Amino acid sequence: MTQLSEAPPRTRAQISERTLRKDPWWRTPAVVAALLTIWVLYATVRVFTGHWYWVPAYHYLTPFYSPCVSGECVPGSSSLGQWIPALPPVIPYAFVSLPFVLGFRLSCYYYRGAYYKAFWRAPTACAVREPHASYSGETRLPLILHNLHRFFFYVVVLISILNTWDMVQAFRGKDGSFGIGLGSLIMLVNVVLLWGYTLxxxxxxxxxxxxxxNFSSHPVRYWIWTKISRLNQRHMQLAWTTLGTLMLTDLYIMLVASGAFSDPRIFN
Amino acid sequence: MGYKAKFRVWRGDAGTGALQDYEVEVNEGEVVLDVLHRLQATQANDLALRWNCKAGKCGSCSMEINGRPRLGCMTRMSVFSPSETLTITPMRTFPVIRDLVTDVSFNYEKARQIPSFTPDASVKPGEFRMMQQDVNRSQEFRKCIECYLCQNTCHVIRDHAENEAAFAGPRFLMRVAELEMHPADTADRRDIAQEDFGLGYCNITKCCTEVCPEHIKITDNALIPMKERVAGRKYDPLVWLGSKISRRPKSEGTPVAVRPAAKDAT
Structure with missing residues (x-):
């Protein structure tokens, strides 16, 4: 009687190529890496510049310097008052808000996926072999700290209220009464989009x-959830758009504050 | 009008094999699976290929087409240029049985480990009542055809086979989420999602969502909401404080993941 030989152990298909994808899979992570790098460099330079952040005539305050609470802040720019004396230049004026805004973006579910692909290559693109020997994801420090995202969210809601207050102040003319300039409208668009991203x-x-x-037991919360869910589908677009509007708002205020550009006034 | 398409198909078994070149006739309106069937009928009678419904509903013909996890029956030939060479390989994450057929039993083992639906024991059969808005979320996940393309593309196990024991994969984390969000399920699955099924390994790159032929928003609607629930259970001191001062209902308890019996070493 013939004895059947044992089947060989099953293993994965041995394919040496990192990927067999033919589409330009590297393009999106490359663009993401380039745009995020440009933005971070711009923001880093701006938060440490220490000037051209406030336009006293029209009450324009760049979001990169809000709230301005230290002794070196120019008069009028401190909507929450000045709590502490002048700080060394290595500490940005908006040190109260910037860590939370940065933490909110760093722990954002969209940005996490984007920068894991663009910078950490885990993976660079779907079905493209990653270069790391081992992988533990978000199970250990420091990446497990991403679970604190909701706390950054709570603080950023307060910062968004402050940004809204700054925007309302920007609807004033030279005499202090109601006025509209191009800068006011740019700040309005920025704040609306920031709220969109946050919510x-x-x-x-x-x-x-x-x-x-059970949604049926909580009809109001269910209604809110459906609206947030609809907005949530645009979270990626809002994440990018708000990076753009933050940069544009800051750039515009810097140009007006430095005298390189005069703010076109629509009313008063 | 027909044309001759160039195909490179991975042939082999037990992991060893190679890409072999073929030229196969393609007719208007055909999908990749049709062409592979013609290849099997005319040139490679021993080509192993798993298929069933040819309608994108059985999840059998999962493969990688030009390196992208796809269903053969749902990939139209018209999306490729006639001059393009199509590379067809088995799913890389699972062991090969032969040619394009893989052993997906990893998924069945993971499925068995998930504690089943746990209703309130005091509710009698026929007494369950659910509103549509309460089951919409779970019903989206029930669209899954178990093609395992999401499991195949997830880099956590695709690139790191050593994580297979700790990570259940997006399909089964979605199953955990489905039960966790079910209005009549009383079990608290947040601990086992993190500890036993490896939710923390997911780094939300959305590859599972990208390949899902049923267009289930796996990442946004199952994995991230589950991560948020786990954060509430394990990492949120405000929730903990709320539970201490009885502002939040007590947890109904965590079921235990069903672990397979240890295999006989002999």
Whole structure:
């Protein structure tokens, strides 16, 4: 009687190519890496510049310097008052808000996926072999700290309220009464989009209603959840758009504050 | 009008094999699976290929077409240029049985480990009542056809086979989320999602969502909401404080992941 030989152990297909994708899979992560690098460099230079952040005539304050609470802030730019004396130049004027804004963006579910691909190559693109020997994801420090995203969200809601106040102040003319300039409108668009980005956050979606098991028992929260969910579908677009509007708003205020450009006034 | 398409198909078994070149006739309106069937009928009678419904509903013909995880029956030939060479390989994450057929039993093992639906024991059969808005989320996940393309493309196990024990993959984390969001399920699955099924390994690159032929928003609607629930359970001191002062309902308890019996070493 013939004895059957044992089947060989099954293994994965041994394919040496890192990927067999033929589409330009490297393009999106390359563009993301380039844009994020440009933005971070610009923002870093600007927050440490220490001037051209306030236009006293029209009450324009760049979001990169809000709130300005230290002794060196120019008069009028400190909407929350000046709590502390002048700081060394290595500390940005908006040290109160910047760590939370940065933490909110760094722990954002969209940005995480984007920068893991663009910078850490884990993976660079889908179905493209990553170069790392091992992988533990977000199970250990420091990446496990991403679970604190909702706390950054709570603080950023307060910062968005402050940005809204700054924007309202920007609708004033030289005499202090109501006025509209191009800068006011740019700040308005920026604030509206910042609210869109903040409220479309996945943590916001969870807090407002996502954590419920029974929507039918909580009709108001369910209604809010459906609206946030719809906004959440645009979270990636809002993440990029707000980076653009933040940079544009700051650049515009810098140009007006430095005298390189005069603000066109629509009313008063 | 027909043309001759160039195909490179991975042939082999037990992991060893190579890409072989073929030229196969293609007719208007055909999909990749049709062409592979013609290849099998005319040139490579021993080509192993798993398929069933030819309608994108059975999840059998999962493969990689030009390096991208796809269903053969849902990939039209018209999206490729007639001069293009199509490279067809088996799913890379699973062991090969032969040619394009892989052993997907990893997924069945993971499925068995998930504690099943746990209703309130005091509710009698026939007494369950659910509103549509309460089950919409779970019903999206029920669209899954178990093609395992999401499992195949997830780099956590695709590039790191050593994570297979710790990570259940997007399809089964979605199953955990489905039960966690079910209005009539009383179990608290947040601990096992993180500890036993490896939710923390997911770094939300959305590759699972990208390949899903049913267009289920796996990352946005299952994995991220599950991560948020886990954050509430394990990493949120405000929630912890709320539970201590009885502002939040007590957890109904965490079921235990069903671990397979240890295999006989002999």
């Amino acid at each position: 479309s956050c996945h943590s916001c979606r969870h807090i407002t209603g996502g954590r419920l098991k």
